[in-house]
Amino acid sequence: MSLAKNRRVVLARHVAGEPRIEDFRIETVDVPGPADGQILVRNRFLSVDPGTRSRLSGQASYAPPLALGAVIDSANVGEVVASRHAKFATGDWVAAGFGWQEFALSDGRGIRKIDPRDPPPSTQIGVLGIPGLSAYFGMLDIGRPKEGETVLISSAAGPVGSAAGQIARLKGARVVGIAGGAEKCRWLTTELGFAAAIDRHTEHDLAAAIRRHCPKGIDVLFDNVGNALIDAVLPLMRPHGRIVVSGQVADYNREPGTRPGLTNTNLFIASRLTMRGFVAFDYVKEFPTAWREMTDWIGSGALRYREDIEAGIDRAPGAFIGLFKGENFGRKLIRLD
C-alpha cells in the first residue's frame, strides 16, 4: 500500500571543492505504509548543516562517507502519520536524523518524542539540537571561560557561534564575535550581549581588528572557520589559552593539499596552548542536562537564537551551497508543508 509520494534529495556525485547544484538530485519514490513495529513520519523541518560537507567527498571522516544515491544527512522534526509501533501514536512529534526527504519510515530507534508546543519544534534541531549542544559542550567542557576572560567566536552569528558566545557571556566572559556583514554584527552586540563584533566583510586586516577589539589578548578561541583564522589568532592567544575546534567551514571544501597550514605552532609551547576538536555526540549522556539548562536560558531570554527558514525540499541543495558563502543568517532549516 502506498500512502504518498516521497520526494528526497540524494547525492548525485561526490563533491570536489565547493558543492554545486549538480552534485544533488531530487527523486520521487513511493512511500510504503509502516510494517509491524514501524512508524511513518512526515518531516516538518530538516536541517542544512555545513558539517555534512565532510561526508560528501567520498573520504572517511568522523562519519563514513556517503554513497552515491544516498539521501543527504540532516536532523529532522516531523509528525507521526501512521504507526504500527507500540510507543508511538499518530500525531506524535519526533526528532531524528531522517535526512533530506519528506517522509521517513522508522523502527523507533534513535528518535525521540518532543513536545511541539514550547519551545517551537524547529528549536529541537537548532538551538536545542546539535548546533546548540555543540556550543554548550564545546564552550563549557573545552573552552571553560572564566569571569573576565576574553572569548573570541568565529562565525559568531551562526547557530553554533551565537549560542557559544552567549554561553560564554553567561559565565562572565567578555565575548567578541566575527561575522559577515553589518546586520549580523549589529545583532550580536545589540541583541546577544557580545562586547564587540568584527565585520569580516569590511575589515581588510582581520588580525589587526581582532587585536584592537581584544586588547588583553584572547583566552578562548571558539572556531568554526578553520586554519587560516586559527593561525592569525595564535599570536594573540594569552598564556594557557584554549582553542575549541568546533567547525572548519572554510576548509571543508578544500582538498587536503590545498588547505592553509597552521604555522604559528611555536606558540603552543610559548603560550602553553591547548587545541581540541570534538563532536557533540561525544556528550550524548549529558544531553538531558544541557537541554534542561538551555531551555531555562531560552525561557528567561538569556539565550537567544535565530532561524533562517526556506520552504520546500527542492531548496535544500541551494541552501547548503549558500552556507559556504555566508548567505544564511541563523540556523538554516527547510520547512516542509
Added chain:
Amino acid sequence: MSLAKNRRVVLARHVAGEPRIEDFRIETVDVPGPADGQILVRNRFLSVDPGTRSRLSGQASYAPPLALGAVIDSANVGEVVASRHAKFATGDWVAAGFGWQEFALSDGRGIRKIDPRDPPPSTQIGVLGIPGLSAYFGMLDIGRPKEGETVLISSAAGPVGSAAGQIARLKGARVVGIAGGAEKCRWLTTELGFAAAIDRHTEHDLAAAIRRHCPKGIDVLFDNVGNALIDAVLPLMRPHGRIVVSGQVADYNREPGTRPGLTNTNLFIASRLTMRGFVAFDYVKEFPTAWREMTDWIGSGALRYREDIEAGIDRAPGAFIGLFKGENFGRKLIRLD
C-alpha cells in the same frame, strides 16, 4: 678583589636560521669576590639545550629574547667557592641557571642545594633537571597513557624523549620511538624497553614506517620535532588521541614564514584530538614529587638515562650547533674542570 678569571660565552649576533659559530663569542672577565649576602659559584657542568634557540633570534617567545652580549642560558651545577650568605657555605653544591660561564655570583635566589654524591650531580640538570621534568609532566599530565595504549615518541633517544618513553612504558603503554641512527634505536629497544624504534636515517617513508610499527594507531604522540612530523602522524592518531608539544627542534631554526604548516587539522574534529604545549616550569610546585618518584625509578633501574659530555666551555657553541644535526646521544653537557 678579583679571585679568578671568568670565561663565558655571549651572544655575538642574533641567530637567523641554523645557529653558527660566529653567533657566539667567548670573553674573559674578572670575577669579583662575593658582596655581603652573595656567594661565588664555580660551575662544574652546564647544559646545552635546543630550547635555548627560541631566545636567540631576537623575537619574544615564552621567555624574552636574549640581548646581544648577554651570557647564553643554561642549567648549571656548581660548587660554592666563596660565601658571604648565611645559608650557603664553601663546598656546598648547587643547581641553578647560571648560563655558559665558569663562575657566577648569586644572592641565593632561584638556586637549590644538591647532594653531589647520589645520584651524580650532572643528573640534576639532566634526567632530574628540566629535560626529565618535561618528560614527567608532559607525559603524565598531558599524554596520560593508559595500559595497552600506543605511545609514539620523536627524538626518542634525546634526554626528554628517552625519559618520556620510559615513563609511558612504566604506565603500561606500548612505546615506539623515532631516533636518528642504528645505535640510538638499539639503545631504545634493548636498554629502555621500547617495543620498537624507527631509524629516521634509513626509513625514507617515515609515515609508512610509523604505520607499520603502530598497527592499531597512536593514542599519544609525544613530539620533540615539530610540524612536519605532527602532520604526518595526525592521520594515524586514534580517537581521543593526545599530542604533547614538548619541543620543535626541526622548526626552531626556521623563520615563521618558512615553517611547514599543519594541514591535516580536519582530523582534530574527526578524531577528537587534543594538542597541548607546555613548559616544565608550569609545574614547579610539583617538582619535589617528581624528583622523589624519578629518583626511586633511577635507583631501581626502571628509568635509565644517558649523558653526552664534552669538556671545556669553548666547546659549548659547537655542541649547541650539533644538537640540530642530531649529533648528541643523550643529554648534552659541558664539564668544566
